Structures are given as C-alpha cells and as structure tokens.
Amino acid sequence: MYTRKVHRFSRIFSKSYNSLPKVGPNSKERKYLLSYFSYIMTLVNFGASKTRNLESVIANFKYKKRVMCNMLKDKIIDEDHASRRSNKISENLEEVKINDQFSPHKLIDDSCFISLELNDFFESCIPKLVKGCKRVLLYSTLKHGTSLRTLIRKSAQLTTPGLLVVGDMQGAVFGALLDCPLIPTTRPKYQGTHQTFVFTNVDGHPRIFRPTGANRYYYLCSNDSLALGGGGGGGFALYLDGDLLTGTSGPSDTFGNQCLAHTPEFELKNVELWGFTHASS
Numbered sequence: 001m002y003t004r005k006v007h008r009f010s011r012i013f014s015k016s017y018n019s020l021p022k023v024g025p026n027s028k029e030r031k032y033l034l035s036y037f038s039y040i041m042t043l044v045n046f047g048a049s050k051t052r053n054l055e056s057v058i059a060n061f062k063y064k065k066r067v068m069c070n071m072l073k074d075k076i077i078d079e080d081h082a083s084r085r086s087n088k089i090s091e092n093l094e095e096v097k098i099n100d101q102f103s104p105h106k107l108i109d110d111s112c113f114i115s116l117e118l119n120d121f122f123e124s125c126i127p128k129l130v131k132g133c134k135r136v137l138l139y140s141t142l143k144h145g146t147s148l149r150t151l152i153r154k155s156a157q158l159t160t161p162g163l164l165v166v167g168d169m170q171g172a173v174f175g176a177l178l179d180c181p182l183i184p185t186t187r188p189k190y191q192g193t194h195q196t197f198v199f200t201n202v203d204g205h206p207r208i209f210r211p212t213g214a215n216r217y218y219y220l221c222s223n224d225s226l227a228l229g230g231g232g233g234g235g236f237a238l239y240l241d242g243d244l245l246t247g248t249s250g251p252s253d254t255f256g257n258q259c260l261a262h263t264p265e266f267e268l269k270n271v272e273l274w275g276f277t278h279a280s281s
Contacts, residue, residue: 109137112270113165113173121206122163126177126276127195130160133276138162141271146244149223151273156181161195163274166240166247169267174200174249174260176219176228176238180275184223190230192218198228198237200260209237209257217254229254244271 114122123131137143139154155162158180165175176198179191196218197210211218217230229237229252237252238260246267249260 111137111165111272111274112140112142113167113272118173118201118206121199121208125197125199125208126163127161130276133278135163135274136277137272138275139271139273141244141268146271148226148240148242148244151226151244151271152182152184152221152223154273158275160276163276165272165274166238167269168261168263169269170262172200172202172260172262174198174202174238178219178228182221182226184221186222188220188222190217190220192216196228198255198257198260200257202258202260202262209255211254212256214253214256217252228252229257240268240271244268 122135138157139151144150144154155178160180161177162180162182163175164178165173167173177196179193179196183191185191194211197208199206199208201207215231219226219228224242225240227236227239231253232251235250235252236248237255237257238247238249240247246265247261248265250264251258
C-alpha cells in the first residue's frame, strides 16, 4: 500500500511539473518546486513510513502546486502587459522619429504667421549656409514691445542672415531676408548683399522677389526706420516706422516686386525676427 502511494505521488509530481506554465527551465519557480520535491522524497525515504504522513505530504504538495501555478500565471500576465507597454512605447518613439524625419525644419518658438507651407517655402529660398538649421525667434512685438531699436538690438545675436516676417491686418504675410546684425546709420546708407530678398503671400501663395541687378539698394537701417529696395519712383519695397505699428509697400527696381501688402499703406499686426541655429546648439 505504501509503495503504491509513493508511485502515485511520483506520477502526480511528474504530471504537475510538466503542466506548469512555461517560464523557462532555470526560473526560480521551477527551482523552488524541484527543491520542494527533493524535500518530500527525503521524507519518503527517511521516515515518512506512515501512510497518513505520506497522504499529508501529497495533499500539501497539491496545495503548493495550485499556489505555484497561480503565481506563475500572474507572472506571465504581468510580463505580457509589460511587453505590450514596452511595444507601445517603442511605437510612439518610432512615430516621433518618423515625424521628426519628415519635419526637420521645426520652429523652436511659436509664430503668428509661419504656416507649414510658408516654412517649407522659406527652406527652399534661404542661403545654403543656413539650410537645415532650426529657426529661433529673436524678436516679436507681442513679446518684446513695438520698438525698432529693440529689434536692432536683438539682431546683434546673429552672425548669419535673419528672417524678417511681418503681417498686415488684412492677413497678408510678407517680409525679407536681411544681413545681420542690423547696423543703424545716422545718414542714409544702403546695406545688404545679393542674397537679400523680399517675399509675400498676398496672392494666396508665397512668392519671392530676388535682386534684379538694377541697383544695390538692398536696405536702409536707422533707429527710426527700416526700408528695403528702391528705385521704383521713389518708394520702397517695404518700409517700417520706428514704432513698428505702420508701414508702406510698393514696386521697386531693386527686387522687381509688386506691393507686398493688401494696400500700399497698412497697420502692422506683428513683426518677427527669426535667426538660424544648428540642431546641436
């Protein structure tokens, strides 16, 4: 009878061991179960001679088996949830990488005017020196007040061209690429190079006007005004007052442009000056 009990227990253990959830042959749960079995066999071989003692051992083993199976199942569920969370995080990170790959020219700051279309337009127009650079907002009338002097002072942070973006109250967005830093002069003195240009979206889509070669009246800068272009009947392609509240625009020989705003005289909605910086900066 006792021998049959021993054989029965051996079969129970073999079936129980093989039915455990698959968590790996070297897991601490399987090692624990094997250790417990060795302890039981020691009792069987050295002193567990009474049938009721063996039955008690078998009952205790069955209970231990149920507890161990439940623990292993919970562990597998937890590992599955953790794996799903890890996969979700990886997917999100991959999505961020993809978005960054296809939107490499993000603005570091918010803009009142620059849409995705206008941003891509700028990237196609700017000099090779600053292509691929991030754009950082150096000056905005909304943040820094309406002062040309402040804009000029902020431009001193640049050693590369700066992007001037302005807009009228009717929704037109226009501006220019300027050599920076801006240097105000007491007497009229044109500055800039052939890479200076003006632009507008007054017709519903961005359009650039580069120097025609007719003259070198790229821009004038003083503490009281900023003017671009000239030679078109005495007017400027773009003129901004020192308070950055009003301006004018008209045809110029310098850029061969039309009026950049909806009307030749306009009130300014905002004025922004953008600089360029490498992604590692």
